[in-house]
Amino acid sequence: MSSDEMQSVEKQPPVTIADLSQECMEVFERLTIIGDLLEISEAIASGKELSYALQMVAERAAKSVDAEITAVGLIDWKPRELHYVQSYGRLADRVTGSRIPLTESVRKLVKKSGEPVVINDAAADSRIPQDLVAEWGLHSLLVVPMKIRKKVIGVLAAANGLGKPFAVRDLRVFETIANHGAVAVAHAELHARARHALSDLEAEKMKIEAVLTQLGDGVVVADSQGRIIMMNAAAERIVELPSTEGCGRGILEVFPKTYRGEVHSVIKHLQQSNPKDGLFWEQNVALLDGKTVRVNMRPVFLKNGAFVGTASVMQDITEHVELDEAKSEFISTVAHELRTPLTALKGSLGLTLGGAAGEVEPRLRELMGIAQNNCDRLIRLVDDMLDVAKIESGHLSLDLQVVSIKDRVARAVNQMRELASERQVKLAARTMGRPRSVVCDGDRIEQVVTNLLANAIRFAPAGSTVDIVVSQVHGYVKVNVTDRGPGIPTGEQKKVFEKFYQVSGQSWARDGGSGLGLAISKAIVEQHGGKIGLRSTEGKGSTFFFLLPVPGEEALLSNGRDD
Amino acid sequence: MKARKILIIEDEPEIRLILEMCLQHSGCFDTILACDGLEGIEMAREEAPDLILIDAVMPRLDGYATCRILKQDTELKDIPVIFLTAKTDRREIKRAIRAGACGYLPKPFDPLQLANQIDRIAEGAESP
Numbered sequence: 001m002s003s004d005e006m007q008s009v010e011k012q013p014p015v016t017i018a019d020l021s022q023e024c025m026e027v028f029e030r031l032t033i034i035g036d037l038l039e040i041s042e043a044i045a046s047g048k049e050l051s052y053a054l055q056m057v058a059e060r061a062a063k064s065v066d067a068e069i070t071a072v073g074l075i076d077w078k079p080r081e082l083h084y085v086q087s088y089g090r091l092a093d094r095v096t097g098s099r100i101p102l103t104e105s106v107r108k109l110v111k112k113s114g115e116p117v118v119i120n121d122a123a124a125d126s127r128i129p130q131d132l133v134a135e136w137g138l139h140s141l142l143v144v145p146m147k148i149r150k151k152v153i154g155v156l157a158a159a160n161g162l163g164k165p166f167a168v169r170d171l172r173v174f175e176t177i178a179n180h181g182a183v184a185v186a187h188a189e190l191h192a193r194a195r196h197a198l199s200d201l202e203a204e205k206m207k208i209e210a211v212l213t214q215l216g217d218g219v220v221v222a223d224s225q226g227r228i229i230m231m232n233a234a235a236e237r238i239v240e241l242p243s244t245e246g247c248g249r250g251i252l253e254v255f256p257k258t259y260r261g262e263v264h265s266v267i268k269h270l271q272q273s274n275p276k277d278g279l280f281w282e283q284n285v286a287l288l289d290g291k292t293v294r295v296n297m298r299p300v301f302l303k304n305g306a307f308v309g310t311a312s313v314m315q316d317i318t319e320h321v322e323l324d325e326a327k328s329e330f331i332s333t334v335a336h337e338l339r340t341p342l343t344a345l346k347g348s349l350g351l352t353l354g355g356a357a358g359e360v361e362p363r364l365r366e367l368m369g370i371a372q373n374n375c376d377r378l379i380r381l382v383d384d385m386l387d388v389a390k391i392e393s394g395h396l397s398l399d400l401q402v403v404s405i406k407d408r409v410a411r412a413v414n415q416m417r418e419l420a421s422e423r424q425v426k427l428a429a430r431t432m433g434r435p436r437s438v439v440c441d442g443d444r445i446e447q448v449v450t451n452l453l454a455n456a457i458r459f460a461p462a463g464s465t466v467d468i469v470v471s472q473v474h475g476y477v478k479v480n481v482t483d484r485g486p487g488i489p490t491g492e493q494k495k496v497f498e499k500f501y502q503v504s505g506q507s508w509a510r511d512g513g514s515g516l517g518l519a520i521s522k523a524i525v526e527q528h529g530g531k532i533g534l535r536s537t538e539g540k541g542s543t544f545f546f547l548l549p550v551p552g553e554e555a556l557l558s559n560g561r562d563d
Numbered sequence: 564m565k566a567r568k569i570l571i572i573e574d575e576p577e578i579r580l581i582l583e584m585c586l587q588h589s590g591c592f593d594t595i596l597a598c599d600g601l602e603g604i605e606m607a608r609e610e611a612p613d614l615i616l617i618d619a620v621m622p623r624l625d626g627y628a629t630c631r632i633l634k635q636d637t638e639l640k641d642i643p644v645i646f647l648t649a650k651t652d653r654r655e656i657k658r659a660i661r662a663g664a665c666g667y668l669p670k671p672f673d674p675l676q677l678a679n680q681i682d683r684i685a686e687g688a689e690s691p
């Protein structure tokens with residue numbers, strides 16, 4: 001109720017029966033109006049077609065101002081027209097669907113700062129398209145803009161023929177109904193947009209799903225609780241679980257029991273990690289059915305850094321692993337096949353020369369000695385070739401242990417003493433500083449030292465000394481082997497680490513070498529994370545050295561904490 | 564020192580002969596020979612050798628399986644078993660140790676050193 005109405009009630013003290021019934025009528029009228037509005041609201045909220053709500057708007061609007069015609073017009077910006085989408089009353093079927101060009105005058109009429117407009121002589125008003133006035137027999141017009149967030153989106157219009165003018169007082173209810181109409185339109189738009197967004201999402205999802213399905217690798221996504229929320233076709237194949245059964249299960253169930261403890265703690269670590277850490281877990285997992293899969297599990301974070309789950313890619317590498325095993329089996333078989341005849345040869349020669357078959361005459365002894373030397377050379381060559389095969393197929397496995405390099409060097413030096421004294425070369429080993437222990441494959445490192453010593457002794461002039469120094473250099477233990485031999489030309493210093501490479505013009509020193517020793521040594525040292533190199537001056541000698549990383553103080557401490 | 568009885572289980576006849584000559588030549592061992600695992604187990608039961616030298620790769624019953632059977636037999640399980648293997652792969656060596664061997668010798672071996680090496684391994688097995 002507006003304040004002037006309240007005042008007018010106060011100013012009329014004697015209330016008559018007629019007054020009361022008038023009041024009642026008004027209250028009743030208002031109640032029906034409120035009922036109408038409620039009905040419109042319900043129609044809007046029910047999510048029915050927009051036309052249904054607008055039809056109701058037109059109908060109730062007609063009732064509220066006692067109009068012959070009402071229509072809801074919406075602005076179409078593309079062709080700049082006012083499109084009457086719904087109408088009620090006389091001429092409804094002609095008005096509905098009609099379009100009025102949005103001329104400047106019509107626009108003014110519609111907008112007119114968003115206020116209602118009452119025109120009681122349409123024929124005299126230039127703002128009204130006169131052809132319509134004549135065609136539809138319009139006389140009085142009531143136009144109320146419909147607004148969404150202050151923006152005019154259309155009109156609710158009412159029209160009467162001659163003799164039925166609109167009163168300005170009627171407008172409040174009419175306006176309210178117009179507002180409801182606007183809400184209905186807004187609602188419908190929102191719905192349409194949501195549907196659109198939804199179908200966009202749907203399409204996006206289908207695209208992603210299509211890609212994931214096509215993917216040969218399995219993809220399993222789990223939420224922050226470790227429950228599987230997505231599995232692609234490849235993952236279903238790999239873990240032999242249809243995704244309908246897989247989804248909702250714990251991700252641990254994808255893994256054989258023996259891995260679950262590890263995966264559990266991995267997930268915990270990933271969960272607590274920082275997106276910046278880039279932490280992930282990669283591991284070959286042997287499934288129960290004999291398949292081997294390479295699993296790469298990564299945490300998934302939202303933009304704000306919140307952990308929302310894990311994504312795992314599973315690559316079936318069964319064939320790869322089988323091929324790998326076949327390769328190493330092949331190397332192993334070749335080793336056996338080559339070494340068996342060499343065993344018989346070496347055994348026979350050794351026994352004969354050792355007198356097991358009686359005295360050996362000197363000429364024969366000399367010849368058999370040659371056979372024996374070459375047999376040994378062949379054995380070394382086979383060993384080296386097998387090492388190269390292992391290195392090249394990635395099968396050089398290291399048996400890592402805490403090792404004193406000093407001790408290993410001493411052992412290698414002792415082994416080579418006999419050869420050195422044959423060549424009249426002295427071996428002088430010493431340590432500098434306090435070389436620490438190194439985590440390495442002791443036998444393989446000894447092999448490297450033996451290789452370097454064999455080379456140095458081979459090239460050292462008779463009467464000279466080969467120096468062996470073990471030292472501690474920053475985070476490394478360093479081993480130097482220095483000879484006073486011919487040295488290596490600068491241009492060839494890198495090449496000596498290539499397999500089969502031998503420095504040209506050293507034929508006098510080519511006894512027993514095949515050019516594999518340094519290549520193998522380099523591979524061994526590098527697989528330890530170390531470095532190998534040389535310094536040499538032609539005519540003066542060479543120093544071959546290698547460095548092995550010592551687990552740093554910090555690394556040791558943090559290891560201790562972890563354990 | 565009294566010569567010990569050593570059982571040689573080796574499928575290659577030539578290598579078997581060389582092994583026999585090596586060990587007899589050393590003067591430390593009396594040798595008995597078997598040409599595969601099955602025969603070796605039988606012979607071990609009959610002859611109760613002090614030591615067994617066994618080839619890793621053999622047809623029928625290979626060295627690993629033979630060794631496991633020997634180690635499960637209450638009467639034979641204390642006889643030290645030494646492997647001879649041309650596959651010096653770590654995996655093979657570990658397999659031998661897992662099967663119950665107390666040591667291994669690579670092929671090819673130095674025929675004049677073999678007896679010594681066997682002695683050293685056997686000693687190590689007795690006093691670990």
Ligand SMILES: Nc1ncnc2c1ncn2[C@@H]1O[C@H](COP(=O)(O)OP(=O)(O)OP(=O)(O)O)[C@@H](O)[C@H]1O
Pocket residue numbers: 384451455456459483485486487488496497501502503504506512513514515516517518519542
């Ligand atoms: N101390 C050294 N002085 C001079 N030249 C060297 C020295 N060490 C290596 N070389 C050169 O580098 C080449 C490659 O050495 P590497 O040890 O790889 O093979 P090798 O000794 O010839 O044969 P292998 O070690 O396989 O028996 C040698 O042949 C030699 O020409």
Ligand SMILES: [Mg+2]
Pocket residue numbers: 451454455513516517518
């Ligand atoms: Mg060399």
